[in-house]
Amino acid sequence: MTDRRILSCEEALRRLADYLNRELEPPERDAVEQHVRLCRECCSRAEFERLLKERLAELGREPAPARMLSRIRELLGGD
Secondary structure (H helix, E strand, O other): OOOOOOOOHHHHHHHHHHHHOOOOOHHHHHHHHHHHHHOHHHHHHHHHHHHHHHHHHHHOOOOOOHHHHHHHHHHOOOO
């Protein structure tokens, strides 16, 4: 991706996880960054995803409560 065109929301959202994980090369990273700066909806989505990722990382440091594990097993149909 060498052109400076503005990505569509669909294209930006498809690359969002890689963008937040810092896995994009500069041209793609810059294109996603530009889109997120200009698009309020995608900016909100990016912020939500970033905060969710942060929170999940924090939770990953602690064991899940037994009640939560039980509920997950129940929802997966394996109680």
